Amino acid sequence: MLWIMNLSGLLSAAMVTVVLSPSLQSFPPPRPSAPPTSAGSPPEPPPSARPRRSPTPTNAAPAARRLRPSLVHIAITLDRDYLRGSVAAVHSVLQHSLCPESVFFHFLVLETDLEAVVRSAFRSLRFKVYSFDPDRVRGLISSSVRQALEQPLNYARNYLADILEPCVRRVIYLDSDLVVVDDVAKLWRTNLGSRTVGAPEYCRANFTKYFTERFWSDRRLAGTFAGRRPCYFNTGVMVVDLDRWRRFGFTRRIERWMEVQKAAEGGRIYELGSLPPFLLVFAGHVAPIDHRWNQHGLGGDNVRGSCRDLHPGPVSLLHWSGSGKPWARLDSDRPCPLDHLWAPYDLYGPSL
Numbered sequence: 001m002l003w004i005m006n007l008s009g010l011l012s013a014a015m016v017t018v019v020l021s022p023s024l025q026s027f028p029p030p031r032p033s034a035p036p037t038s039a040g041s042p043p044e045p046p047p048s049a050r051p052r053r054s055p056t057p058t059n060a061a062p063a064a065r066r067l068r069p070s071l072v073h074i075a076i077t078l079d080r081d082y083l084r085g086s087v088a089a090v091h092s093v094l095q096h097s098l099c100p101e102s103v104f105f106h107f108l109v110l111e112t113d114l115e116a117v118v119r120s121a122f123r124s125l126r127f128k129v130y131s132f133d134p135d136r137v138r139g140l141i142s143s144s145v146r147q148a149l150e151q152p153l154n155y156a157r158n159y160l161a162d163i164l165e166p167c168v169r170r171v172i173y174l175d176s177d178l179v180v181v182d183d184v185a186k187l188w189r190t191n192l193g194s195r196t197v198g199a200p201e202y203c204r205a206n207f208t209k210y211f212t213e214r215f216w217s218d219r220r221l222a223g224t225f226a227g228r229r230p231c232y233f234n235t236g237v238m239v240v241d242l243d244r245w246r247r248f249g250f251t252r253r254i255e256r257w258m259e260v261q262k263a264a265e266g267g268r269i270y271e272l273g274s275l276p277p278f279l280l281v282f283a284g285h286v287a288p289i290d291h292r293w294n295q296h297g298l299g300g301d302n303v304r305g306s307c308r309d310l311h312p313g314p315v316s317l318l319h320w321s322g323s324g325k326p327w328a329r330l331d332s333d334r335p336c337p338l339d340h341l342w343a344p345y346d347l348y349g350p351s352l
């Protein structure tokens with residue numbers, strides 16, 4: 001019953017958003033956006049590949065576009081396959097933010113021409129685009145259970161501390177298959193204490209299954225969790241203290257586990273993609289964040305066509321982790337009930 005109440009709350013929140021949208025459109029027209037900073041702007045994508053423009057004004061005055069640590073910094077990847085999801089995620093953050101002008105987006109890309117998509121979807125958005133060099137992880141990625149997990153950009157989250165400007169001291173990392181339905185500044189203000197990474201923890205999940213028997217039977221490997229109470233956490237929503245990350249060299253520690261996986265003679269030590277190295281380094285040392293900030297698993301399983309319900313409790317972020325994605329199911333006219341909560345943020349679909 002609880003989840004039904006939550007769901008109806010959410011639905012009405014979604015409807016409020018929809019009702020509010022026209023009034024947002026009647027705001028005074030925004031200033032023209034500042035000229036691109038780089039010489040020679042990338043070519044515009046063909047109109048068919050372009051999202052509609054978000055009606056949400058962001059009010060970023062050109063003088064205020066500089067990076068400041070006091071802004072809310074959000075890192076998210078942009079690639080062709082998940083572009084629609086990333087654009088919806090950004091749109092959702094802006095729609096629910098009390099101060100959208102204080103949010104700064106850091107986009108990690110393999111193809112820089114996606115910058116034009118961001119410019120056409122969001123007027124005067126504060127953002128910076130970073131090229132992620134796939135060679136950085138090319139030799140480190142091992143095959144996984146799902147091909148999507150092997151994409152180099154999936155590993156960009158390992159390198160945020162190196163890629164983002166040093167003056168950015170904290171960042172929220174968000175996956176591309178989610179929407180935020182609350183003020184992201186609340187997540188930003190999470191107290192990490194002495195921890196480097198904050199995320200919702202799931203201590204009732206069976207932690208054993210994230211690693212192979214080969215891992216658990218090797219005392220030296222399994223010993224990495226000695227003295228910890230490791231719990232599963234999802235790496236699609238994380239608050240990261242970049243200062244601490246840089247100071248303790250966590251990028252290298254994650255890479256070392258990827259090397260172990262590659263080199264393991266007796267077979268691989270885990271099956272999934274970028275997640276297990278994070279568990280190896282951080283599980284048991286994570287600052288716990290309220291579960292409302294990652295209602296995950298909504299992707300369910302596309303093969304079996306299963307739809308997932310929300311976990312009990314309030315919701316601030318909906319995450320379609322798993323192999324099914326809401327845009328694909330909506331397009332094929334076989335959506336799961338919760339996919340309708342994603343649709344209002346879709347700038348590629350029909351205008352509501």
Ligand SMILES: *[C@@H]1O[C@H](CO)[C@@H](O)[C@H](O)[C@H]1NC(C)=O
Nearest residue numbers: 205206207208209210211213
């Ligand atoms: C946890 O997962 C492991 C490996 O898949 C399995 O052997 C074990 O029985 C599971 N434990 C529980 C309590 O379900």
